[in-house]
Each structure stands twice: as C-alpha cells, then as structure tokens.
Amino acid sequence: MMLDMEKFEEFIANYPIYEYRLIRTADIHGAERVRTICRVECERYGTTWACPPAVGSLEECEKKIKSYPDGVFFSSVAEVSDLLNMEEMLSTRHAHEQITTEIGKFLEEQGFSIYILSTESCDICERCAYLDGKPCRHPERMHPCLESHGVVAHELVESGEMEYNLGGNTILWFSLILFR
Numbered sequence: 001m002m003l004d005m006e007k008f009e010e011f012i013a014n015y016p017i018y019e020y021r022l023i024r025t026a027d028i029h030g031a032e033r034v035r036t037i038c039r040v041e042c043e044r045y046g047t048t049w050a051c052p053p054a055v056g057s058l059e060e061c062e063k064k065i066k067s068y069p070d071g072v073f074f075s076s077v078a079e080v081s082d083l084l085n086m087e088e089m090l091s092t093r094h095a096h097e098q099i100t101t102e103i104g105k106f107l108e109e110q111g112f113s114i115y116i117l118s119t120e121s122c123d124i125c126e127r128c129a130y131l132d133g134k135p136c137r138h139p140e141r142m143h144p145c146l147e148s149h150g151v152v153a154h155e156l157v158e159s160g161e162m163e164y165n166l167g168g169n170t171i172l173w174f175s176l177i178l179f180r
C-alpha cells in the first residue's frame with residue numbers, strides 16, 4: 001500500500017511542519033557509536049523506557065526499524081522568545097511530540113502500522129516507570145529517541161538536504177515515523 005501524498009500533505013498543512021522526506025529504511029544503518037554516546041555521555045541512559053538498554057540491543061532496534069520498509073522524516077519549527085529559556089524550549093518540544101503523535105494517528109487511520117522515533121528521551125512522567133521496574137504508563141504517546149535506535153538525525157538531515165538550524169529564535173525538532 002502506498003501513502004496517498006495528496007492526503008498526507010493536506011493533513012500536515014494543519015501543523016508547523018517545516019520539511020519532510022520519505023525515506024526507505026533499507027538506507028538506515030544503526031550506528032554503534034551513537035549507542036556508545038548514549039551509554040557514556042547521556043544522563044538519561046538507563047533511566048527511561050525510551051532509552052537504551054530498555055529499547056533493546058542495537059541489533060534488535062535495527063531489526064525493528066527494517067521491519068517497516070518506509071518512513072517519513074520531518075521537522076517541525078517553533079519560535080521562542082529566548083533560546084536559553086529551558087521551560088519555553090521544553091514546551092515547544094512537547095508540542096512537537098504532540099504533532100508527531102497526531103501524524104502517527106493519521107497514518108494509522110490510512111491503514112498503516114507505525115513505529116515512531118523522535119527527539120530526545122521521553123519525559124512525559126516526572127519519574128519514569130522504568131526506574132521502578134513497571135511497564136510504561138503511556139506507550140501510545142511514548143516515542144523512543146532516534147539515537148536510542150542508533151539513528152543519527154543529522155545524517156538523515158544531510159542526506160535529505162534539509163535544514164538543521166534556521167537561526168534566529170527558531171528551533172527545529174525532528175521525528176521519524178516508520179510505516180508499513
């Protein structure tokens with residue numbers, strides 16, 4: 001089944017989507033070095049369901065990704081009054097996650113099965129249930145981050161000849177929705 005691009009474009013016109021590219025997951029290769037950065041440098045490592053090791057091994061993640069032949073990689077744009085205002089910055093990120101969820105729902109309504117990867121780790125709950133050995137409380141809203149699956153966002157940006165940064169007081173957030 002093919003994605004009806006006309007319907008898709010009509011739908012995303014409701015949101016501040018800056019750019020999107022359709023990608024083939026055959027072109028994605030999980031990078032071990034990204035997982036090393038997760039383990040060594042990220043304080044979220046081992047603290048949420050959206051991060052390694054909870055998301056599974058790199059091989060498992062790659063297998064999951066490849067089980068969806070297609071994906072739509074997109075950026076949403078937000079404007080903030082001050083890039084150093086973390087609270088404002090986070091609210092734009094939450095808006096992006098919401099948009100991602102909505103686009104995912106649209107694809108499901110079109111008859112696709114989806115798998116979403118997004119920006120940074122999940123911060124929906126104040127304390128992730130992972131830390132208490134409990135299942136995720138919002139699996140339908142939780143999006144593991146791209147890097148947790150060894151996917152390098154800026155490589156997708158470069159290969160798609162997309163903008164990574166628009167300068168000024170704008171922020172671009174990225175998501176990848178895989179579908180089959």
Ligand code: SF4
Nearest residue numbers: 122125128129136137
């Ligand atoms: S929704 Fe809550 S429990 Fe699930 S990954 Fe996010 S923070 Fe953890």
